[in-house]
Amino acid sequence: MKDDQLKNIVEAALMAADGALNIDRLLQLFELEEEKPSRDQIKKVLATLVAECEGRGVELKRIASGYRYQTRTEVQPWVARLWHEKPQRYTRALLETLSLIVYRQPITRGEIEEVRGVSVSSNTIKTLLEREWIKVMGHKEVPGRPALYGSTKKFLDYFSLKTLDELPSLAELADLDQEHPELDLGAPEENDDQAKLGVVTDSGEIEIVGPNQTRH
Amino acid sequence: MKDDQLKNIVEAALMAADGALNIDRLLQLFELEEEKPSRDQIKKVLATLVAECEGRGVELKRIASGYRYQTRTEVQPWVARLWHEKPQRYTRALLETLSLIVYRQPITRGEIEEVRGVSVSSNTIKTLLEREWIKVMGHKEVPGRPALYGSTKKFLDYFSLKTLDELPSLAELADLDQEHPELDLGAPEENDDQAKLGVVTDSGEIEIVGPNQTRH
């Protein structure tokens, strides 16, 4: 198969698809053995297509679940007028809860409440579960076996992110011990919260590192 | 407005729109008098965009109701395979919305949200309308005149029902619950298959690995 034809098929498929397509999915479009491109060929074509969007109104974006054509944020004010419906706004409570789940996953509802200082409404959790931005990753083996929540690929897709690594960084905790030695803040490792965020390893995998800590 | 910006807006709008857009509709995207392009400008931009599709996998076609992007017939055999695979399953949100419409018809979206405690996405309603399982039966004469949804004959046909009366009543449902505990789906977070930690691998797939250890 000629490069041009391959590129056209991939472009058309990505534009016609409802969501993102990954390389495996794109490979499935080619049924005949003799026409099946290699992964590298697909990757090369994708890179060309990404480059061809330069300066245009749409871009080919790599997100968590694959590649997706989407409109550029620069044209948002005009394109949004196509629809009458206003985009949903989220409350601070929902955004703060979501942030805690994303940055400190896996985390229980109790632990979220501890940081926020207020109870988390069931509605907030329900909305997040329903949007499939979060999911139950397991249960904490403490009395009551509370659910441990974590973020999903859908969450990344929705915010056009490839990995958790691309999220805005969490502000560092100021070092109380150094600036205020008179405040004896106890064990230093309790301040080390960075270890909560998923870390992308060399192989490109996301690992949730660091056990979830609770403070008493 | 610069020509490039205008072109990008028109391109993005046409690509994001559900159907064709005509020149009037495109002009409506520009609200401010000073940025509003002339019809001739729009026509010129459309001609450029048509030309830019030369040799690509999609084309900008002029049809009776306006302009729309569509995949080229040459790539159709491959693109069509996107939909060969098995259809996805409906979400729990959709099934609950459907069941409320069936059992409590005629019902407004607001009333569904009241019972479910979470907002109902437009997509859910759209999917059900497209499937022709529900339809708008009228409007409730309260502020906003919200649509009243009800089930259709197609819904009855699909489930091989002659009338809605053949559906179990609520009293029967309670009995059913006792006789067939397997029907009780339980709270979503209790699902065992979710009690795993997902890890995003290189290929963009989610792998299920064992539950994350937690420290106490």
Next chain:
Amino acid sequence: MTDNENTSQDNLQGELPFAVVKGEPMTVPPEDLYIPPDALEIFLDAFEGPLDLLLYLIKRQNLDILSLPVYQITQQYMSYIELMQEMRLELAAEYLVMAAMLAEIKSRLLLPRPVEEDEEDDPRAELIRRLQEYERFKKVAEDVDQLPRMNRDTFGVSVLQAEYDYERPQPTVDLKDVIAAFQDVMQRAKMFASHHVGHEPLSVRERMSRVLSMLHVEDFVEFSRFYDVEEGRSGVIVTFLAMLELIKGHVIELVQAEPFAPIYIKPAVKGDVTNELAEDEVNYE
């Protein structure tokens, strides 16, 4: 945190309205402790909880969290709590717990401490840590809100296919699943007890839909045409009940030109609702 960061954050806060009172965005919180009763509830709504309120009180004095001025802050906090009580607002337990914690810290700082206990934890440390922790997530939640979001900042591309001769496979659904979903949602909503749903026969609901369908075709239908005598007494009653339900719900209206003239059913009069959002849209927002 440096002083510079502190100032820039304050500036940022100043630009965003933290509450809207009668349509007017309030960018500057009330300076003193007197807050007009109407505004108080909105004012408190602007806070996500006791930590948020404390952060605000600290920021208002342009102070670093690290140098938490327990005395002033406690006093201010208590005044707010008192005010809430005066307004007889329902006090969230979390606010009271925080008040107790502040009082405890204050009392411990007031008490003279024996020299050997100097090494003991500063009682402020835990509170400072919590405030810092909360502030980090408050900030990052704002950042997450700014991320480009599908259907707000960016939109998916949906290009049509050239040919339409394919039938897109639809998910199959088992009736059992629909019933189970209903059962589940009703159980969750605890509607069995409070709304007597069980007493409303499904047939009435179905008939309501059928009445509406007839009105969908014609706007004006004669009353008797809705009734099919062949259905017998129970069928007629069900139809009548359905009509009463629809009238009660302001969906349809009965019209009679003069006494003994035929009665017509029509969709309820469209009120002037141009300026109001659809009910479902309001809920959706």
